[in-house]
Amino acid sequence: MKHLLNIFRLGVKELRSLWHDKVMMIMIAYAFSFAIYIGATSASTELHNAPIGFVDEDRSALSQRLIDAFYPPRFAEPNLLPLSQIDAKLDAGLYTFVIVIPNDFEKKLRFGKKPEIQVNIDATRMTQAGIGAGYIQQIINQEISRYFGGSKNKHPLPIGIVTRMKYNPNLTSSWFGGVMEIISMISLLSIVLTGAALIREREHGTLEHLMVMPLNAAEIILAKVWSMGLVVLVSAAFSLMFVVEGVLQVPIAGSELLFLFGAMLVLLATTSMGIFMGTIARTMPQLGLIFILTILPLQILSGGITPFESMPHLLQNIMLFTPTSHFVSMAQAILYRGAGFDVVWRDMLAIVAIGFSFFFMALLMFRRSLATAS
Template sequence: MLRRKISNIYRLGVKELWSLWRDPIMLGLILFVFTFSVYSSATSMPETLHNAPLAIVDEDNSQLSQRIVAAFYPPEFLPPIMIDQSQVDPGMDAGEYTFALIIPAGFQRDVLAGRRAEIQLNTDATRMTQAFTGSGFIQQVVLGEINAFVQGYRGTAASPVELEMRARFNPTLDKSWFGALSQIINQIAMLSIILAGAALIREREHGTIEHLLVMPVTPGEIMLSKIWSTGLVVLLASALSLNLIVRWALQVPVAGSLWLFFTGAALVLFATTSLGIFMATMARNMPQFGMLMVLVMMPLQMLSGGSTPFESMPEPVQFVMQAAPTTHFVKLGSAILFRGAGIDVVWPQFAALIIIGMALFVGSFMRFRSTITQMA
């Protein structure tokens, strides 16, 4: 009896894989989210200052102004464009550069004489995030060059206390490292829900669910077949993405054990695929399922700790999100991939995923069996 059940689950899962193979839209979605989406999310983090166009009007032509000009270089800024005062407004109106720094005549003389010296920074605020970050960064650069020039050396006065910063796990503070790995964590949860739910709705729309009802299979076998086939596809796609896109194309190192990470991914897939099947039983067609996806995935991704620190959220939100599998997956994924944590560190998240997965599976199974019975 057990052998026949396992055989049924295996053959039904193979059928799901063949159905997915014949669905070019779903295959295109899988390819997109684990290649281009991961790469673009890592290389275009909106809060970073990268290759910002900068124009400088140097009316002073002094040693100090030349030091300020030379202080702006890639990768934060493109090489500065030297322009005249009359070119500032037309250039910014045309969007040719985000920042325009104007150094007036006599600037170095006023600085050395201790008089009030002014320097003007024009910013294109339509590029909001880059403008906000870049304005503060430019001010720091200019003030640093002025202080170094006045003191006669690059540095500050001796202090009895020296603060030394050491960045662990990401020594270069490269935000693409965090963006690439976080995107894979988010996409595993999102794609598993979509594939599992779409598989059930596709059978309902094509009428093949009625064929399954007359076969000697149980609702549990049908549901388990969809879970293992969907989970296998997402695991393989995420493994290829992690190795080809993240580690090879982006050169992002992985600190911990990939086997441990994908074990945790398998647990979260068990929970999210069950959730996808539950949502599919609530929706009558794919458009309704898509609307449910928006209502479910937005909170799961935004409040799980992958986009913003979990500790900064209100305590009621933290309490509610403890029941979400993505919250624990983000914690264990970050701990393993970024900090090289072992099972002794992430076992609470593994235990939580097992409990949440079993609860979602039981709830989804009861709903799925009820739906199947009504159709019969």
Template sequence: MFLWLANVYRLGVKELRSLVFDPVLLLLIVYVFTLAIYAVATGAKLEVQNASVAYVDEDRSALSGRIISAILPPEFDTPVEISADRIDASMDSGAFVFVLRFPPEFEADLLAGRKSEIQLNVDATAMAQAGNGTVFLQSIIQAETAKFLSGNEDAAALPINLVVRAMFNPNLDSSWFNAVMQVINNVTILSVLLTGAALIREREHGTIEHLLVMPVKPSEIMVAKIWANGLAIVVAAVLSLVFVVQLLLGVPIHGSIALFVFGALIYMISVTGLGILIATFTTSMPQFGLLALPVLVIMNLLSGSTTPMESMPEWLQAVMQVSPSTHFVAFAQAILYRGAGLTTVWPSLVAMSVLSAVFFVIALSRFRKTMAGAR
């Protein structure tokens, strides 16, 4: 046992040295956990911000003017008046996200007790912005209309005082969500890519033949690649959480980073094993990349990091329980967002541990066959 651990340690150190002297992989790790995190967190906005609005005012009344003047930054740009015949062309060209059209006699109909309609054209290409912006505009129109008809600025107030408490993200800032989830997703991506690339690199450089004639076992080679590459990724992820997410972006981390690291290390066994498993079916980096790409896309998109699991079909939710990324996302979100402790996240830890053992056994079995064939 001592000899096995010593071999695993020495082979792992060799892996770390290979990684240190590979400028492309080093640059990839640095980019993925720094610039990529910052760019996604600050550039990919889910909330409505600076949405372009146009209006067609065929009423020219005090009420229509009041509604238009209530559409303000930062949610919306200053509304632009256009003619009715330009609505379709403006929407087709993407010049405006929202176009309001006030009909003739709009104010007069309301004052006379008759119903009137305002047309709101929405470019729903960006669904999140379109949906949220529509809700904001509806609230503005209803509030301003109620105040105008009653002559009381407080008339829009409801008899019930609804107190909204947004927990864990009080300002509903999407950068808080995007920054942390990007770190979590990048852990999965790099875990698969680095370990798979390590095995492919052995073949391309001819060092795999050196390992075959050495008194080392396939399990020692595989475990060494897992701990060395996993350690590099976990260290990079923690540094990214502290310096990029917390300090640079100002996103608070509510839970224990030590507990997150513990779960990430368990998760590493499954995803790094997956990377080695994929690499055993390929002979070059291009082949490995083409085979790993669809696997990573499915793992990230359906893990709950992009779309809540509850919004997926029940059969798909059941299928994704066999993916370790599903449990890792739930585990990381509970700790980093909501400050959950071990008593809350232990089911995810158990699931990750079981899946890690299964993935490791499958990958090791395939790796042994590959090594035996290479002999």
């Protein structure tokens, strides 16, 4: 009970120190509110108001029908251009797509020939270019088929393909981005807060005060772990309920309590990583440099930005020893697919094992640093 009371009191002291650090409080409030909203809505992968132009050399009823098939919200209102202005308009960045319908296009189709439509794409707008090219091909094929009344398909295929999008039927990117931003912020803020708390002790000289008190290294570390972890966990719960579900209108399929329980397990690992970095670094700038070199691989290779399966096998095997990869897998299963504990327990078990490993590594380094300082 004495050790638990020491851990509790030291944790309360950490919370009071954080409360008086206004810059850090503003950063926490921003990270779990505006940063979540901006991250979810700004990196949209949908095609929206893409500027498109047409060169209509056919001047037929079919060419006009093709032009009329492109309309908002995916495409902006199409404009007609002369053939000589294509390069100039694309160079000026005024259009992402310029479609050229050649002479006698409808006539050649009626006689069974295969005329070609030229699609010029500004590929510097990479996301719009890739998605838009598929939409353009689909729209043109559908309109030509409808225009000729399906006469081209005299022998239809004996099967029909019905596509159903699970968990995100409208392919809304904010549904994915909002949850991924919360996962990223949990890892990011927990490392920063615990590492900064230890550096702050050293810079203010209070670490020496703790060393002469009847406290051991484990009590000091556990106090920082539970206090900073509590701040991140409460902030994540607020963001999930009010920002993701409230503002972004993202439906949560699974149990939020199960997700927060998994986040609590992850916080043991990430806060221990922050202690480890704070022990190695001697100043805040040094902590920042170490943090950048660590957090970028953790975020990029965790599976939250690109699918985990598309990475090289070597990287996949390495990332199995990090908590973020298991956290992303667990969070996506719970929040997107409504998975229960019977599905995610393996990820949780791996997170606990990794968390205790990082904790004992941080404890060992912290003890060594105290012994060197004394």
